[in-house]
Amino acid sequence: MAFRSKPLRSFGPTVIPHGQIENTEGNVTLGKIDHGVTENPYERRFSPYDFNGGTCIAIAGADYAVIAADTRLSSGYEILSRNMSKLHKLTGKCILGSAGCKTDVDQLRSVLDIKMKVYQHNHRKPMSTPAVAQMLGNTLYYKRFFPYYAFNVFGGIDEEGKGAIYSYDAIGSFERTAVTATGSGQAYVIPLLDNVISHRNRTDEKRDLPKEEVVELVKDVFISCGERDIYTGDQVEIAVITKDGIETIMFDLKAD
Amino acid sequence: MFRNQYDTDVTVWSPEGRLLQVEYAMESVKQGSACVGLRSNDYCVLGALKRSVSELSSHQKKLLEIDDHMAMGIAGLTADARSLAKYMRNECLNHKYVYGDNIPPAVLMSDLADKHQRTTQTYVRRPFGVGLLVAGVDPQRNSCHLYQTCPSGNLYEFYASAIGARSQSARTYLEKHYESFPASSKDELIVHALQALAGCVSGDDELTKENGSIAVVGKNQNYILIEVEELQPYLDKLEIKRNDDDDAEEEESEDAEAMET
Numbered sequence: 403m404a405f406r407s408k409p410l411r412s413f414g415p416t417v418i419p420h421g422q423i424e425n426t427e428g429n430v431t432l433g434k435i436d437h438g439v440t441e442n443p444y445e446r447r448f449s450p451y452d453f454n455g456g457t458c459i460a461i462a463g464a465d466y467a468v469i470a471a472d473t474r475l476s477s478g479y480e481i482l483s484r485n486m487s488k489l490h491k492l493t494g495k496c497i498l499g500s501a502g503c504k505t506d507v508d509q510l511r512s513v514l515d516i517k518m519k520v521y522q523h524n525h526r527k528p529m530s531t532p533a534v535a536q537m538l539g540n541t542l543y544y545k546r547f548f549p550y551y552a553f554n555v556f557g558g559i560d561e562e563g564k565g566a567i568y569s570y571d572a573i574g575s576f577e578r579t580a581v582t583a584t585g586s587g588q589a590y591v592i593p594l595l596d597n598v599i600s601h602r603n604r605t606d607e608k609r610d611l612p613k614e615e616v617v618e619l620v621k622d623v624f625i626s627c628g629e630r631d632i633y634t635g636d637q638v639e640i641a642v643i644t645k646d647g648i649e650t651i652m653f654d655l656k657a658d
Numbered sequence: 659m660f661r662n663q664y665d666t667d668v669t670v671w672s673p674e675g676r677l678l679q680v681e682y683a684m685e686s687v688k689q690g691s692a693c694v695g696l697r698s699n700d701y702c703v704l705g706a707l708k709r710s711v712s713e714l715s716s717h718q719k720k721l722l723e724i725d726d727h728m729a730m731g732i733a734g735l736t737a738d739a740r741s742l743a744k745y746m747r748n749e750c751l752n753h754k755y756v757y758g759d760n761i762p763p764a765v766l767m768s769d770l771a772d773k774h775q776r777t778t779q780t781y782v783r784r785p786f787g788v789g790l791l792v793a794g795v796d797p798q799r800n801s802c803h804l805y806q807t808c809p810s811g812n813l814y815e816f817y818a819s820a821i822g823a824r825s826q827s828a829r830t831y832l833e834k835h836y837e838s839f840p841a842s843s844k845d846e847l848i849v850h851a852l853q854a855l856a857g858c859v860s861g862d863d864e865l866t867k868e869n870g871s872i873a874v875v876g877k878n879q880n881y882i883l884i885e886v887e888e889l890q891p892y893l894d895k896l897e898i899k900r901n902d903d904d905d906a907e908e909e910e911s912e913d914a915e916a917m918e919t
Contacts, residue, residue, distance in 0.1 A: 512755055515754075516751050516754075516755060519725075519747075519751055520747075520751070523723065523747050
């Protein structure tokens with residue numbers, strides 16, 4: 403059957419010449435290649451990517467780092483698992499949290515694990531957190547023209563014992579920040595974190611938060627996020643990284 | 659008698675049916691300083707006597723990590739050993755990537771032995787001049803193993819073994835005590851390894867925390883290397899043990915004298 407550029411009945415968006423896409427409401431959005439990911443349940447051509455949902459956040463403290471992610475794995479409007487971890491321990495002092503396409507995330511982690519082991523063989527010590535951060539950025543850029551569909555937050559303790567977190571885009575641009583969030587619930591969570599952690603638009607005194615308070619805050623943040631984002635829910639896995647090790651806390655969210 | 663005529667190439671047989679180049683390579687192993695290995699059901703311990711060129715220089719590392727579940731001790735040409743270690747590390751990582759689990763040591767050792775053999779049957783290469791003691795844990799059978807390779811490509815599995823200079827004394831010690839190893843604890847195994855090594859030092863030297871080193875892998879134990887300061891407590895246990903043995907020997911000789919009339 404000849405390939406049609408326009409379906410017989412206009413269910414999904416059609417590709418209009420000049421690269422504009424019209425959806426069923428008749429709104430026109432400018433030149434995007436839709437991978438059939440979040441906007442359109444009907445795929446017009448094979449997309450190598452799927453979006454498996456979820457939200458990851460990370461917060462750096464004076465001597466700790468908190469990294470948290472929900473445990474829901476979804477595809478389209480279906481839930482594939484309520485108990486799939488998005489956090490991956492890379493060394494005893496740092497954890498990678500990733501949302502996006504799970505198979506790309508898994509592959510990225512396999513590649514990182516190997517590179518880190520090679521480093522350990524050659525340097526006879528585990529990689530430091532800033533070194534891993536740089537390597538992750540490089541690894542992502544290596545696939546600049548067929549990216550890992552992985553939206554990462556990376557958190558740990560640096561060589562001075564301070565909390566260090568880094569946020570990434572899919573092609574390896576990264577930055578060390580104090581607070582970050584990524585994934586489907588990113589837009590719900592970042593404004594809240596900006597206010598409470600980064601102390602934006604507040605008139606009271608800024609103070610350093612202890613890690614216990616931050617953990618409670620993270621739970622509240624995920625409750626809010628889970629209310630509105632369909633891809634976030636089920637449970638939150640919270641990892642608190644200090645120089646003494648990694649402590650993991652599980653917290654239940656709504657399963658709807 | 660015929661040695662000199664038939665020893666130029668590795669591909670030449672001697673009239674006695676020997677490959678002299680391979681045997682010369684095995685001599686190189688005997689020149690290296692001692693390395694011992696022993697195992698129980700839960701742990702596998704490697705010990706090595708590190709040689710230093712002069713008082714000013716560092717001691718040559720002899721125990722290498724291959725993976726979380728495998729350690730390697732070397733005797734002979736260090737550079738050859740490092741090249742083999744690189745190969746083995748790569749194979750381990752590859753296996754983990756493809757199959758999601760640690761490589762069974764037996765599989766890797768089999769490939770390693772073949773790698774050694776290939777060098778004995780071609781013009782353009784020479785045998786590896788190094789003997790290896792490889793300690794590993796099989797993830798599927800949940801068992802500990804100790805293997806030895808030599809330049810000829812022969813592969814043996816051992817309960818306990820020693821290679822390198824003056825290693826016969828270590829082998830004798832291990833033969834005497836190996837039946838107690840399966841039930842031994844990790845610390846006891848380490849002390850046994852050090853005791854075996856202590857017999858391999860040359861002349862006036864003694865086994866110290868500078869020139870001794872221990873590596874351990876086990877069923878619930880990822881590779882660890884015990885050197886310098888961490889080694890001292892085990893060396894202290896060694897002294898006590900040696901004193902006990904000396905006392906026991908003195909008592910025996912006294913009894914013998916008493917019996918002579």
